[in-house]
Amino acid sequence: MTAPTPPTGPHRPDVLVVGGGIGGLSTAFALTRAGLRVRVLERAEEFGEVGAGIQLAPNCTRILDDYGLLDEARSLGVLPEAMVMRDALDARELTRLDLSDLERRYGYPYLVIHRSDLHALLLRACRAAGVELCTGRKVVGYENTGAGARIRLADGRTDEAALVVAADGLHSVARREFVGDDVVSSRYVAYRAAVPIERVRGNGVAEKDVVVYVGPRCHFVQYPLRGGEMLNQVAVFASPSADASPAGAAGAAGATGDARWGGPEELDAAFEATCDTVRRGIPLMWRDRWWQMLDRDPVDTWVHGRVALLGDAAHPPLQYMAQGAIMAIEDGWVLAHHLTRTAPDRDAALAAYQAVRVEHCRRVQTTARAWGELWHLEGGERLRRNAVMRARDTYDYGFTDWVYGPTALTPDQEPAMFTPIPLGA
Numbered sequence: 001m002t003a004p005t006p007p008t009g010p011h012r013p014d015v016l017v018v019g020g021g022i023g024g025l026s027t028a029f030a031l032t033r034a035g036l037r038v039r040v041l042e043r044a045e046e047f048g049e050v051g052a053g054i055q056l057a058p059n060c061t062r063i064l065d066d067y068g069l070l071d072e073a074r075s076l077g078v079l080p081e082a083m084v085m086r087d088a089l090d091a092r093e094l095t096r097l098d099l100s101d102l103e104r105r106y107g108y109p110y111l112v113i114h115r116s117d118l119h120a121l122l123l124r125a126c127r128a129a130g131v132e133l134c135t136g137r138k139v140v141g142y143e144n145t146g147a148g149a150r151i152r153l154a155d156g157r158t159d160e161a162a163l164v165v166a167a168d169g170l171h172s173v174a175r176r177e178f179v180g181d182d183v184v185s186s187r188y189v190a191y192r193a194a195v196p197i198e199r200v201r202g203n204g205v206a207e208k209d210v211v212v213y214v215g216p217r218c219h220f221v222q223y224p225l226r227g228g229e230m231l232n233q234v235a236v237f238a239s240p241s242a243d244a245s246p247a248g249a250a251g252a253a254g255a256t257g258d259a260r261w262g263g264p265e266e267l268d269a270a271f272e273a274t275c276d277t278v279r280r281g282i283p284l285m286w287r288d289r290w291w292q293m294l295d296r297d298p299v300d301t302w303v304h305g306r307v308a309l310l311g312d313a314a315h316p317p318l319q320y321m322a323q324g325a326i327m328a329i330e331d332g333w334v335l336a337h338h339l340t341r342t343a344p345d346r347d348a349a350l351a352a353y354q355a356v357r358v359e360h361c362r363r364v365q366t367t368a369r370a371w372g373e374l375w376h377l378e379g380g381e382r383l384r385r386n387a388v389m390r391a392r393d394t395y396d397y398g399f400t401d402w403v404y405g406p407t408a409l410t411p412d413q414e415p416a417m418f419t420p421i422p423l424g425a
């Protein structure tokens with residue numbers, strides 16, 4: 001690598017955060033709050049997020065509250081009354097969470113919010129805290145130095161700090177350099193839409209709930225956004241053409257609409273047999289972009305010298321548990337805690353971060369895969385799943401305690417997981 005170029009700001013940062021998504025920004029905020037000088041390097045010319053919704057469970061709103069950001073998030077989002085799961089074919093209710101009771105149990109609300117509102121909130125918080133925010137900085141290489149780590153930008157410049165956090169998402173350059181694994185294609189694809197509520201009134205939409213319709217090789221999600229003015233929709237299905245395209249090719253194309261499988265011509269057919277409310281939602285989906293459902297196998301090592309993987313770069317999940325961005329936010333909170341606790345020993349902090357987060361995220365990643373399979377069952381298995389779900393007591397939190405409770409800071413705080421119920425039960 002070439003010699004470091006002078007830093008952008010007046011001071012050399014303690015930490016470089018690569019990637020200004022939800023993971024990178026929330027981590028930059030947490031580390032700045034912990035007294036570190038942080039510079040964020042984002043490859044895009046502007047900071048931003050896709051204009052769709054995101055669900056934030058209590059294990060995230062608890063952290064937003066600790067950051068002093070929950071009231072603002074609450075004012076921008078919606079606190080739904082219930083999360084309801086229905087069968088996508090006959091629309092019958094399978095199970096539900098009472099989200100007021102859930103808030104009582106965990107002490108923090110279940111919030112749904114427009115992604116760009118959450119991202120903008122984090123950006124404002126970073127600015128106010130004094131994070132140095134740089135756009136147009138595409139990182140293409142990493143190198144450990146004696147006292148820290150150095151990154152190389154696409155334009156040949158370099159930058160360095162005592163610690164580099166790689167929060168550069170699913171197709172992370174750092175992940176490629178240090179781990180070298182491939183993304184795993186689930187052969188499912190997601191379409192999104194956020195539409196004014198007037199456009200869907202009369203479609204049988206529940207305006208105050210998060211509703212998930214689970215069906216054979218497909219599912220459909222609806223929830224309100226922006227004080228109920230908008231409705232967020234996600235339509236996910238198994239792409240019939242995915243088998244013909246290698247996973248690597250799809251991964252290289254990225255989570256956009258320009259890849260070879262999952263195009264809009266497959267969308268309508270995938271939902272043809274579903275109930276009225278779902279079918280009436282499908283024509284409203286954005287058809288110019290779609291997101292292939294890719295994840296990676298869990299890995300045990302996220303810390304490589306002074307470079308730490310974080311967020312989707314470390315543990316990209318399938319989205320079925322709605323915990324991907326939350327895990328990224330938790331990562332930053334845990335890392336900031338340990339950097340404060342062990343200061344000035346950064347290696348000890350990184351080891352403590354890895355010791356607790358790897359196992360938690362492995363559990364979420366593997367459960368998300370299993371959860372997706374359960375949602376998409378067909379035939380007799382679908383009926384058996386429905387029976388098991390209908391038998392669940394609404395106020396049984398055995399399936400959520402391990403994930404919605406307080407974020408563990410040490411391995412001994414990580415709660416036990418749920419006991420799976422066999423479908424034949």
Ligand SMILES: Cc1cc2nc3c(=O)[nH]c(=O)nc-3n(C[C@H](O)[C@H](O)[C@H](O)COP(=O)(O)OP(=O)(O)OC[C@H]3O[C@@H](n4cnc5c(N)ncnc54)[C@H](O)[C@@H]3O)c2cc1C
Pocket residue numbers: 018019020021022023024041042043044053054055056137138139140167168169170172173190234291310311312313317319322323324325326327328
């Ligand atoms: C359909 C769908 C629904 C979802 N729903 C939920 C949900 O309800 N709740 C939830 O918690 N999660 C959800 N997720 C998952 C969540 O969106 C992701 O896990 C989360 O956004 C990951 O954040 P991140 O900051 O780690 O990565 P990203 O959001 O991918 O951000 C990475 C950032 O790094 C930048 N970058 C990339 N490469 C470079 C580089 N070389 N140099 C510099 N910058 C770079 C990118 O431009 C980007 O800004 C969902 C995902 C999908 C697909």
